[in-house]
Each structure stands twice: as structure tokens, then as C-alpha cells.
Amino acid sequence: MADKRTIRIGLLGFGVVGQGVWKNIEKNRQALEYRLGAVLDITQVVVKNLNRERGVQIPGEIYSDDPARVVDNPEIDIVCELMGGTGAALELTRRALSQGKIVVTANKALICEHGEELFKIAHENGGHYFYEASVAGGIPIIKTIREALVANRFSMIFGILNGTSNYILTRMEREGLSFDATLGDARELGYVEADEALDLDGVDAAHKAVILAFLAHGKWVKLNEIICEGIREITGDDIRIAGELGYKIKLLAVIARDFKANQLSVRLHPALISKSEVIAGVDEVYNGVSVTGDVVGTTVLIGRGAGQDATSSSVISDIADAVFMLQGAPKAAISEEDEAVYARLADGLELTAPEDLEGRYYLRIHVQDQEGVLAALTDLLTKHHISFATVNQKELSDGTARIMLTTHQSRESNIRAAKEALAGLNIVLSPPVSFRIFEPEV
Amino acid sequence: MADKRTIRIGLLGFGVVGQGVWKNIEKNRQALEYRLGAVLDITQVVVKNLNRERGVQIPGEIYSDDPARVVDNPEIDIVCELMGGTGAALELTRRALSQGKIVVTANKALICEHGEELFKIAHENGGHYFYEASVAGGIPIIKTIREALVANRFSMIFGILNGTSNYILTRMEREGLSFDATLGDARELGYVEADEALDLDGVDAAHKAVILAFLAHGKWVKLNEIICEGIREITGDDIRIAGELGYKIKLLAVIARDFKANQLSVRLHPALISKSEVIAGVDEVYNGVSVTGDVVGTTVLIGRGAGQDATSSSVISDIADAVFMLQGAPKAAISEEDEAVYARLADGLELTAPEDLEGRYYLRIHVQDQEGVLAALTDLLTKHHISFATVNQKELSDGTARIMLTTHQSRESNIRAAKEALAGLNIVLSPPVSFRIFEPEV
Numbered sequence A, B: 001m002a003d004k005r006t007i008r009i010g011l012l013g014f015g016v017v018g019q020g021v022w023k024n025i026e027k028n029r030q031a032l033e034y035r036l037g038a039v040l041d042i043t044q045v046v047v048k049n050l051n052r053e054r055g056v057q058i059p060g061e062i063y064s065d066d067p068a069r070v071v072d073n074p075e076i077d078i079v080c081e082l083m084g085g086t087g088a089a090l091e092l093t094r095r096a097l098s099q100g101k102i103v104v105t106a107n108k109a110l111i112c113e114h115g116e117e118l119f120k121i122a123h124e125n126g127g128h129y130f131y132e133a134s135v136a137g138g139i140p141i142i143k144t145i146r147e148a149l150v151a152n153r154f155s156m157i158f159g160i161l162n163g164t165s166n167y168i169l170t171r172m173e174r175e176g177l178s179f180d181a182t183l184g185d186a187r188e189l190g191y192v193e194a195d196e197a198l199d200l201d202g203v204d205a206a207h208k209a210v211i212l213a214f215l216a217h218g219k220w221v222k223l224n225e226i227i228c229e230g231i232r233e234i235t236g237d238d239i240r241i242a243g244e245l246g247y248k249i250k251l252l253a254v255i256a257r258d259f260k261a262n263q264l265s266v267r268l269h270p271a272l273i274s275k276s277e278v279i280a281g282v283d284e285v286y287n288g289v290s291v292t293g294d295v296v297g298t299t300v301l302i303g304r305g306a307g308q309d310a311t312s313s314s315v316i317s318d319i320a321d322a323v324f325m326l327q328g329a330p331k332a333a334i335s336e337e338d339e340a341v342y343a344r345l346a347d348g349l350e351l352t353a354p355e356d357l358e359g360r361y362y363l364r365i366h367v368q369d370q371e372g373v374l375a376a377l378t379d380l381l382t383k384h385h386i387s388f389a390t391v392n393q394k395e396l397s398d399g400t401a402r403i404m405l406t407t408h409q410s411r412e413s414n415i416r417a418a419k420e421a422l423a424g425l426n427i428v429l430s431p432p433v434s435f436r437i438f439e440p441e442v
Helices: A016-029 A028-034 A090-096 A108-125 A143-150 A163-175 A179-188 A201-219 A236-244 A308-325 A339-345 A374-383 A412-423 B016-027 B027-036 B088-098 B108-125 B141-148 B163-175 B181-188 B197-201 B203-216 B236-244 B308-327 B339-345 B374-382 B412-423
Strands: A004-011 A038-045 A078-081 A102-105 A128-130 A154-160 A247-258 A263-274 A284-291 A297-306 A358-368 A388-395 A400-407 A433-438 B005-012 B038-046 B078-081 B102-105 B127-128 B154-160 B247-258 B264-275 B286-293 B297-304 B359-367 B390-395 B400-407 B433-437
Touching: A004 A016, A004 A308, A016 A028, A016 A038, A016 A308, A028 A038, A028 A308, A038 A308, A038 B286, A078 A090, A078 A247, A078 A308, A078 B247, A090 A102, A090 A108, A090 B286, A090 B339, A102 A108, A102 A247, A102 A308, A102 B197, A108 A128, A108 A201, A108 B038, A128 A308, A143 A284, A143 A297, A143 B141, A154 B005, A163 A179, A163 A236, A163 A247, A163 A284, A163 B400, A179 B400, A201 A247, A201 A263, A236 A247, A236 B400, A247 B433, A297 B127, A339 B308, A358 A374, A358 A412, A358 B236, A374 A388, A374 A400, A400 B236, A433 B247, B005 B308, B016 B027, B016 B038, B027 B038, B027 B308, B038 B308, B078 B088, B078 B308, B088 B102, B102 B108, B102 B308, B108 B127, B108 B203, B141 B203, B141 B286, B141 B297, B154 B203, B163 B181, B163 B236, B163 B247, B181 B374, B197 B203, B203 B247, B203 B264, B236 B247, B286 B400, B286 B433, B297 B308, B359 B374, B359 B412, B374 B400, B374 B412
Parallel strands: A004 A038, A004 A078, A078 A102, A102 A128, A263 B433, A433 B264, B005 B038, B005 B078, B078 B102, B102 B127
Antiparallel strands: A154 A247, A154 A284, A247 A263, A284 A297, A297 B297, A358 A400, A358 A433, A388 A400, B154 B247, B154 B286, B247 B264, B286 B297, B359 B400, B359 B433, B390 B400
């Protein structure tokens, strides 16, 4: 990979997602170019209104309001349609695909309504249409169904595909708020689309359900053929009663196939779902999808379903796949076997010595059940710079006791030394046992 | 895709996973070949002991104990190493990769101990080494980190990577059983590897952690450099106290990178983890991995981490990727844009009419709070073939009441008709509201 090919990308639209794609390619450019063995060049950015204020600054010469500079430009390798809507986006996607271009999109409404035509144009003209970002934001559900689970046929796919409605339901549940009160907050936070029906009446999630149904089963379903009901009717009482019965109320997309009867059901509606289901635990703005395949069983994916960064992660993933397609390169070239590439990624990276770890710990100490024991333990731990947060003691029938405590932030080396010292005390009857308390800092 | 290329596959090993690959390719052969645009031919199956009884019957002429028929056979396109272990498997993998072959493996011990050498051999000789099935069985964690999240750098990856120990911990927690008692059951169910240290001392999960650390960070870590502790020390008391403090005890793999200090920590040990973490809810034999990327945020994948079918789903996914590599075809040829392919997949598939759906329902009815109301409602519902399972009534201050009930299995058409009829009753004050109860039949 001495001479990296430059891949020329044109963005149609430079709103939230477009700016995210720009920003995140810049942010991880080095790692990305190592991984892809190519240089990513955003060569053209086309917007509707050149005068609109945007957060990300880009060079003036690549900036225009002329879509032809992307769509009809033979130098552009990948067209990213990030305008949204089904007007100009449809016309420009048609034009790009009919010229055999690769189009990457996050536009679920467009695929849902015109996917059948657009995939056909792509197929007939040698173009390709990538759409990971159109469903469930940063969750790689398209790639998972299409590639990772290629061995499977899918009896059931269901999940939460709209973050805004999930946020509203979560707050209604947790705080006992009414739908209207929560909606007000969601609006203030900018979570609700300008066209509120998309979020509140289930239309956005239904678009995504239609896409997943096509992907998994090869059948295009029309929105007006399926149940599409939103969350406006849900009251605090409903959520409370459902909770008492062991359910949560979630806005669910359901794509169920009965292979014997050769029947497909696609629908989008609020549903009571048992709290024991993993998907019931997907709260706030998160999305989650459960996929049941006849070989793999049930696999669940949970992650951020929307937002600038999560969505652009998926757009960039599609760009990466397109890069491999353009290079005619084997995809495994995402180069775990390319030692040189990985050596650069790991440049100077050092393995932390176990004794340098820090965290909280749980300690179990078997002791003689006599006065002064806890004081002696405390004293020893303090000398090792360990203080504890909770302590439990259990008397055993043989005149001994088990002391179980959790520590504040401590160093592994101190814990090890303290355990050794504890084991040497007369009152300690067997080597103490410790477990770490894991708290992901996210 | 009129003339499909035949892809010749050789299996090294025909134990649990090998038989699963055979069985599941046969099971979904039609869908697979449509999706891949290729014919999959398992041309050779090599075993150590020809006389051993096996559940799956295969033609005698492809069956041998001579690995050269796979490894040194120019007709074989893809070598599947499903023997396990680090003895003959190492030698045969070296031989295949050094001849530029594609090798698909489920062998985590081999990659963990010899991956650095094997990827190098592959790279230098034009071979390719695929290993999705080596980590977390049917969960596509390799593809997700390598491809779907290619835009990201990974500050934290953690999760449950050994199903057997998770099964033991789950039963200890739920049933208050001791470690030894649960282990006995796990052995009887055949969940524990012949070499018990792999499951109980964390070695199997540590192998997988090492692979994920390399994949995400490009650095090979040695098993003896990292913390690797199993579950043998955990007692029922530990689990109980942890529970009271809001934690579960899980055997966790942790791969944490500090980008500022350029430090990497890889470890495998039991840990107390807050019940509010999604991973804490991954129970029984399931695996779960949480991946935090600097662009996408946190994504969690949960699924079957072991077993014949789940593991073979991942092996077949790697075979599919290898097929595209061999065809030099763009990977998007997994053919959502190939109308002809999908038309065949959806052949005769019918969309279920919404009114034909069946399930349980939740109904909320606003009524006059007077005697005989519940009887009237029951009467009407019965006439529509709807019976109810639970009923809640809430008196409101204005002399009205809300009745909330859940039904037994009902037909959507009956629910619709009943709602309409209910709305026509004098005692019903506004159109009733219903939600479906979703119970995935898995």
C-alpha cells in the first residue's frame, strides 16, 4: 500500500449529518487511512443555501450550491446524499445511480418510498446504493443482517427504531410525567423532528421497518399496507398499569415471518413488552434491535439510533465499504493482517502493568469472630492506602466470621500487598479473596 | 449471475462446529446461493479418526483422514480449520496460508497464541485468515469492530465472552446454589470443555480478549502479561452481598485504552458490575460485548456465544466474505440491489393483512362509574370472542372511571370491531384505546 489511491467524495447536504461526516473523517483521518489503505478527500460539498451559518468551516472552493459538481462529476467516486427528504434527493440519487455511481445515504424516507426504483436503477447501471445510516443510526443492523447473518433466514426482527419516542416514554415512566409535559422537554432539547408526525406518529420508525423487511425478506411493503401507530395515546396510567403487570410500553417495529404459511407481517406500534426482554431495557434515546435467525438464534444490538456522530459513524462505514469496492480489493484488506498498518496504529502503545490498575474492589476475609477484628483490618488496610465504602459481616456457626467489604478507589498493587499482609494476620483464617468492581467510564 | 461459480470448501475437522457448518449450509443452501451468487460445494472433509461415529452423514468419497486433500489441493478455494487446538491445526494453517489460501477458523487458542505469525504468513503469501467464529460465537463482533465501526477509535471494550461460566454464575445467583453444585449440572449438560480450566479459570475468554485487543488496537498481548482469573473463588455469599449493593458478578473481559497516555489494559476477571449496565443483564449461556467508540458512542451486542449453530453461523458468514473476495466482486453483491435474487427469495411471500394478526391486547376504556359497567363490557367483549386476563379500575374524581384490561389471545379484527362497538355504548365516554402485547415466539 505504498501509493494510496485518493478516493473523491462529494457531499450533497451539509446539515447535522454532513458536518458530522466531515468532522469525524478529519478527527480519525490517520487511523481511517491506515485501515482503508486510501486517502479520503471530500472534494465537493453542495448545499441549498450558501449563506446559512454552519458550525464546521470548510474551504470555500469546494463549497457550492450546484449539485452537478457532485452528481455529474466524473471525478467523484462516492456521492453521499445527506440532504434528506424525497424531493431533490430523489432526483439527484436517480441521476447519480443511473451514471453508475456509488451513493451512500442516511435517507430512510427516500429508501422506504422509492427504494424499489432506486435499487433497480443502481443494478441496471452498475451503481451501488449503501444505506447503513438509514436505520438505527450508529447500530450496524444493515451489515449484520446482510453479511454477518447471511447464513440465516429471519423468523423475527423487532426493536426500538425511534429515539425521540423512546426518550419520551422513558421519561414518562421514570418521572411519572404526562405525554405533553415530556414532549415539551423533548422539543426544547431539539430531539423532535420539525415534522413531528415522523417521531410521534411512528412514521420514521415505520420507514425503517419497511427497509429492514426488504433487506431480510426481499419484499417491498408500502407504508399504507401496514399498521403504523405512534405514541400520542399513551398515558401515565397505561405505563403504570403495564409496569404492575411486568411490562414496559415501547414503540416497537415488528417484522415477523411465518415460513410455513409464507406470510410476512410488518408493523409499527406501541406495545407492552415483558421487562425480562432485553429490548424492554433499552431506554432514553437508545435504539435496539432483536434479530432471530434460524441458525444463529437471537442476537440483540443496542446503541445510539440518531445524532450527528452515531449517524456519521455509519455513513463512514459505508464509505469504507465503497472504498474497497472501488479498489477491487479484498475486503479483508481492512488490514488486521497487514502488519505494517497495525504497527502504525499501535505505535508506542504500551500495555499497562496489572499492578498499575486502579479501581474499586470487593474483598472477602474469613476471620476469627472476636472483638477488635474490624479495627485490626481497618488499620492494616489504611496502611496500604485502602479505605472502604461498605462492610458486611456474617457470623458462621463455628465461631468464625466472613467480612465482605467494598473499597474506594484503590491501586491493584496496594490491594495485592494488603491481601498478602492480611493472610499473615493471626485472626485471618484463609487467604482473602478479592474481586474488582467494574465501572466503565463512558 | 447466470453462471454461478462453484466455490470449493475443505473442512479440517468434523466435530460439533464442522457438522454444524455442513448442516446449516445444506439447510439454507437456496437462500445462501441466491445471496452469494455462487454455488457452495464442500468438496473434502478431513478427520483424524475415520471410524468415529458422527451425527451427520456425508458422502464417503469426500471423507478422508488426509489433510493434504484440503491444504495442498489447488482445487480448494476455502479451507475451514475447525479442528481446534494448537498442534496439527497450527501446522496445517501455516501450510494453507503460505500457499496463499483463504483460511476460515473458529480456533481462538490458535489465534491468541500464534496469530501474529499466522497473519504475517497470510500477508506475505497473499493468503487470508478469517476468524469471526473465534470470538463470541454467533455475535458478529469481529465484523462490527473491523468494518461497521471503522470510523472509530475504541476507548473501552468489555463484555462476557464465556457462556459456561456465565451459565454457572446465573444459576448460582438465581437459585442460591454453590459453585460446586452448579458446576456439576453444567458438566452433565455438556457445557464444560474437556479441559475445564478453559472455562473455569478464564483462559477461553482471555484468548478472546487478546484477539479483540489486537483487532481494535493492533497490539498482540501475551496471556502471561495480563490478569486472567476465573470464577472458582466466587461464593453464594459474594453474589448475595453484591446483589444487595446493586451489582451482579460477571466474568468480564476488559480492553481499555487510554489515548492520552497511550496505554492499553487487557484483562479477564470476575467483576462486580452495576445492574444498570446492559451487560449485567446478559445471563445464562449468552455472551455480550459493549464497544465504546469515539464517534459512535456505546454499542452493545448480545447473542449466543457458543454452540454448534451459532458458531457455524459465523463460520458461514466468513465463508460468504471469502466468496466475494474470490469473485473479486463488490461486496454489495450480497444482493439487496439484485432484484432477480430478491424476487426469488420473496417468492410467493404474502403480507399478512393487519386484521389477521393475533395476540394479546391491553385495552383502556373510559366509562361512567356505575353499577353493571364491568358486566356490560364483559358481555360485549365475549360477543367479539375476547376474554380478559387482568382488569384494573381507577375511579376518577368526576364520577367516571378508567378500566384497563389485558386480554387473552385475540384477533385484531375482533379487537377493532369490539372497540367500535364499545364506543357506541352509552356508558363508554370516549373511544377506547388499545395497545398490543408483544411476545416474541422464539
